[in-house]
């Protein structure tokens with residue numbers, strides 16, 4: 001078993017709410033660690049609509065969801081958050097000293113006095129194609145998301161899907177893998193224009209082997225995948241040899257294991273005390289952002305930011321019992337990063353004008 | 355004067371509901387289903403109605419003349435599970451006067 005990751009606030013979910021909580025916690029000198037089932041931070045903003053604009057982020061008349069994620073990461077960078085990505089938080093156990101241990105599906109353990117669930121609509125789980133024996137090859141050449149593209153270096157890869165992630169990963173892996181085959185049910189792809197054009201260009205250059213309209217119908221290999229079978233409409237099935245099969249049919253969120261943590265759940269969301277601090281029925285466990293519910297709840301990014309801010313205040317009191325807190329403006333006090341960096345407002349000069 | 359229309363929705367448990375839908379609020383069928391909570395929150399409308407998730411897929415049972423599928427809807431339905439010839443995305447069906455009497459069944463959750 002790997003060693004225990006310890007932190008002040010353990011955040012489950014690295015969507016916009018969880019990412020902003022890192023910043024607010026940092027102002028209070030509290031360290032955060034985030035767990036997310038996705039291989040990258042950003043939650044819905046990076047998984048569902050990274051290239052689409054948002055118009056109701058205060059002070060941004062328009063910002064792309066992917067850009068918002070980048071800005072949030074940049075804003076909290078000096079507070080050095082830790083990340084456990086591509087793993088789902090599975091169980092929570094309260095310890096006698098009042099802290100919690102949260103364990104992921106891969107066995108990674110995290111310990112913290114405060115747990116903030118910022119799980120959005122739930123943990124993003126892949127939509128799997130209906131191929132009979134696909135489960136037998138999971139982690140044996142079949143993957144539904146790409147955590148570390150390096151494992152495909154000089155390997156033969158088959159990607160299936162017709163959206164942005166299938167396009168973008170085909171482009172990326174065409175420089176890494178020894179052979180990239182992209183299979184899609186239709187001849188039309190749906191994605192950002194530049195991605196579609198780039199795939200066309202790579203296909204013309206022979207760097208991507210495009211097979212459309214076709215469906216993957218079978219998987220073969222002992223212990224590890226070594227070939228797939230695909231079928232074009234009105235044609236006999238054909239086989240190609242491959243080291244990996246990556247179906248990218250999108251991910252859909254499921255509340256999942258959190259539903260069994262003894263929290264009060266209403267309409268697939270966690271009930272919290274919105275009059276005070278967004279704490280759940282378990283003291284020390286908070287729920288912020290899309291994942292919580294209370295009278296008048298709105299599932300909006302800016303509401304998640306507010307909830308994250310108040311949650312951090314309550315976390316401060318739990319972690320520093322009895323200590324008083326005075327609100328300081330960032331403009332006035334500046335920001336001291338955990339990495340030793342300091343940001344502050346430039347001093348005005350006092351100088352006579354003669 | 356815009357008036358409410360009446361539509362019939364069979365939920366995922368097979369229960370049939372006849373509900374009134376306003377036509378003056380720019381609502382689509384997915385939003386009406388959420389308004390009446392005919393499917394649990396978090397299981398419908400995941401992409402907010404951008405034809406990007408198929409969580410609002412339904413089967414159209416009446417003979418209404420629906421607007422043609424957009425390329426986005428067509429692409430999404432080509433990737434979704436449990437698709438039938440009468441499948442449509444609820445978020446792409448606008449609640450207009452012409453939809454009075456519409457009868458749909460929600461597709462199973464993926």
Ligand SMILES: Cc1cc2nc3c(=O)[nH]c(=O)nc-3n(C[C@H](O)[C@H](O)[C@H](O)COP(=O)(O)OP(=O)(O)OC[C@H]3O[C@@H](n4cnc5c(N)ncnc54)[C@H](O)[C@@H]3O)c2cc1C
Pocket residue numbers: 012013014015016017018035036037038042043044045048049053054055056087088089090118119120121122123124255256257258288289290291299300301302304400401402404
């Ligand atoms: C198409 C679309 C357009 C939108 N437009 C707007 C808009 O214009 N304005 C606006 O304010 N909002 C908009 N939203 C809503 C906005 O994206 C959400 O309110 C926001 O993403 C919620 O942030 P969050 O951090 O609370 O949750 P999420 O972004 O959902 O992130 C939660 C994260 O938690 C992870 N997670 C959950 N459970 C676990 C677990 N057990 N283990 C590990 N990880 C877990 C998930 O994988 C996910 O990455 C839009 C949403 C969509 C889909």
Ligand code: FES
Pocket residue numbers: 384398399400401402403404405406407408409410411430443444445446
């Ligand atoms: S709500 Fe996502 S496709 Fe209709």
